[in-house]
Amino acid sequence: MADPLHQFVIEPIVPLNIGGVDVSFTNSSLWMMASIGVSFVLFNTAMRRKALVPGRLQVLVEMFYQMVSDMVKSTIGPEGRRYFPLIFTIFMLVLMGNLLGLIPYSFTYTSHIIVTAALSFMIFLAVVVIGLARHGVHFLSLFAPAGVPVILYPFLVPIEIISYIARPITHSVRLFANMMAGHIMLKVFAGFSVALITTGAVGVAASAVPVLVNAALIAFELLIALLQAYVFAILACIYLKDTVEIAH
Amino acid sequence: MEVEAMKLLASALVLLPLMGVGIGLGLIFAAYNLAVGRNPNASDVLEKKFWLTFAFVEMFGLVTIVAWALLFFTA
Numbered sequence: 001m002a003d004p005l006h007q008f009v010i011e012p013i014v015p016l017n018i019g020g021v022d023v024s025f026t027n028s029s030l031w032m033m034a035s036i037g038v039s040f041v042l043f044n045t046a047m048r049r050k051a052l053v054p055g056r057l058q059v060l061v062e063m064f065y066q067m068v069s070d071m072v073k074s075t076i077g078p079e080g081r082r083y084f085p086l087i088f089t090i091f092m093l094v095l096m097g098n099l100l101g102l103i104p105y106s107f108t109y110t111s112h113i114i115v116t117a118a119l120s121f122m123i124f125l126a127v128v129v130i131g132l133a134r135h136g137v138h139f140l141s142l143f144a145p146a147g148v149p150v151i152l153y154p155f156l157v158p159i160e161i162i163s164y165i166a167r168p169i170t171h172s173v174r175l176f177a178n179m180m181a182g183h184i185m186l187k188v189f190a191g192f193s194v195a196l197i198t199t200g201a202v203g204v205a206a207s208a209v210p211v212l213v214n215a216a217l218i219a220f221e222l223l224i225a226l227l228q229a230y231v232f233a234i235l236a237c238i239y240l241k242d243t244v245e246i247a248h
Numbered sequence: 249m250e251v252e253a254m255k256l257l258a259s260a261l262v263l264l265p266l267m268g269v270g271i272g273l274g275l276i277f278a279a280y281n282l283a284v285g286r287n288p289n290a291s292d293v294l295e296k297k298f299w300l301t302f303a304f305v306e307m308f309g310l311v312t313i314v315a316w317a318l319l320f321f322t323a
Contacts, residue, residue, distance in 0.1 A: 184317045
């Protein structure tokens with residue numbers, strides 16, 4: 001069976017080396033620039049006419065804007081307006097990464113844990129630093145919920161701290177595992193199709209079945225791409241809410 | 249037992265948690281369908297939460313699939 005893990009290999013296109021650190025322009029960087037290019041062209045072309053009664057493309061980008069705006073407003077509140085550019089950028093980056101990965105022969109940069117972990121840990125760091133800067137030591141009251149008998153605090157506080165530290169890990173692993181598993185499934189069924197063709201005339205006819213399954217899987221992956229981008233962005237909003245007001 | 253056989257056995261056993269994922273997904277769909285069935289206006293409130301919880305439970309299923317792939321396809 002062909003190796004479905006080969007599609008995740010990062011290959012340098014322009015090898016660069018600065019002071020012993022490998023900063024080559026890789027296929028991952030190429031597709032990141034492609035996703036920036038696509039969103040740039042999409043938003044510029046759609047808003048070119050700035051019509052009061054929008055055409056179809058302008059409706060599409062206005063729907064993206066409104067979805068993220070409602071997400072930020074309903075999760076963080078009116079103070080969350082300052083985080084809107086960050087959440088919008090994260091949403092479009094993850095969305096374009098997931099969607100462009102569905103093009104045949106492309107590369108899904110969100111299927112690498114290093115990319116998703118970098119995003120998650122930056123958000124986690126931002127929450128901790130901004131929270132400590134705005135609320136001071138009172139930020140640590142996040143780990144001591146109100147209404148708990150004092151005798152339980154030595155058990156509850158470590159559990160709360162561990163579940164707080166688990167947040168960036170689950171945040172990044174969710175997106176990474178979804179993308180990686182989806183693409184492995186696609187590659188496995190494609191391998192079935194190729195393997196069936198080599199078995200003879202009956203095999204050539206039967207090899208249409210994995211292709212049909214693949215078509216259904218790509219439809220499912222499209223849904224998962226959109227959903228995972230939405231989940232990543234809304235979880236970033238929920239984590240950022242802790243900088244605005246201390247919950248519990 | 250040889251390493252190759254243990255690897256294949258481990259890659260099969262790692263798929264067992266998918267039972268729990270299937271049950272969890274069924275519970276989520278059942279709760280959403282029951283709620284919308286009794287009160288169709290509830291779909292406005294519940295739709296986004298439904299997709300959110302689906303993604304959370306699906307994550308464990310997909311982490312299991314990633315673990316299977318890493319065990320099955322590596323030397």
